[in-house]
Amino acid sequence: MSFSYDGSKYNGYQKQPDAKTIQDEIEKVLKKINSNNDVSLVASGRTDAGVHAYSQHAHFDLVNELDCAKLRNSMNSLLPKDIYVKAIAIVDDDFHARFNVKAKEYIYKINMGNYNPIEKDYIYQYNKRLDIPEMSRALKYLEGTHDFRAFVKIDEEKNDYVRTIVNTNLIRDSKNVNLITISILGTGFMRYMVRNIVGTLIEIGEGKYKSEDIIKIMEQKDRKNAGACAPACGLYLKDVYY
């Protein structure tokens, strides 16, 4: 199943006690459709509170085989209006929405212009000028296979921080020159990795560091040397590739 959601009113994708989450809303609907049997939704990965998805993917099993188009329509009629099932297809029994991910694309939106209350939950209201060419150059240094420890919280039990960023882009909107969109396509991402990368790019755009400094920051493998975590509202899971 591929689905999109507005994350602004949820406590993230992943189910947790006493909090409104995307997973919970979808599982509640699937349980109704599945003759009141519990359904576990396995997504490509979580998204944090306030983060949006244009195309998240998940798999699940139902008691009875149902027509995919009808299932999609039933789900959309029962789901809240800020979650939407885009497509459903039957997959092989061994398909796994998380383990089979080949790549994911995230985008991050920043408004350098005046504060806009209408887009506050959807575009990071940075509201100051940034050095776009310098940020673009820095972003390009991240492409390839690197140890991304500098951009994540260290987890004592984990020791593999190497990921591959396949492609990146920083685009300035042709009509609204104050809107910049950063896109990052990679084979794997860790929690807060994109937001920490964006936070670092912003400090480069402010002139605090030069574009090449991002290489040093990566090599130092110390979260403290990278920039602050950029706000959740600007982040979108754009697509998941299998």
Next chain:
Amino acid sequence: MSFSYDGSKYNGYQKQPDAKTIQDEIEKVLKKINSNNDVSLVASGRTDAGVHAYSQHAHFDLVNELDCAKLRNSMNSLLPKDIYVKAIAIVDDDFHARFNVKAKEYIYKINMGNYNPIEKDYIYQYNKRLDIPEMSRALKYLEGTHDFRAFVKIDEEKNDYVRTIVNTNLIRDSKNVNLITISILGTGFMRYMVRNIVGTLIEIGEGKYKSEDIIKIMEQKDRKNAGACAPACGLYLKDVYY
């Protein structure tokens, strides 16, 4: 004062008992700043529940003269994040934010593509194809001075329904071909007029009427012959001219 707001969580601009309104939020803040004396905000006009404003305008009087830039900053620090004061300037004593309006511009956004939960409060999710050239032609027939009775609710006490539409545009977004934006600049608008015009354009886009039929609809001066009122979420007060 010029200000912008996200109307999605408000019961419209205008103050009313037991409802959250934009005017109320701003007047509460102004009262605090005005040594706890009540302040009446006089806007260019109301906007209905769910309608947004890129640039609404209003005037008010304070007990003491304050520095405009400082006043703006104080207001923005006290206002909820979905209302934002863009600029404040001192005006002549006889300036009136409603009576002195020379023209207003409204825009209306429609998504003809797939339902997008992320933009549901900001773009009308029509989610079907529309005949754009036919709608554009119909829109152009509205330019000029006409009796717009067909597009408003008849008020027994009112008999002047003649207004002038100075300029109109229907633009299909160059990147997102499913996004259409209708803009209408006029010297005066009546309640629901823009939304009823858009609703009629949509029925023309659906092929229910031809573009020229809008002339007949206008001439018949009967609300029943025009299209349904388009949802509030797609409507924005773009600017007010004095």
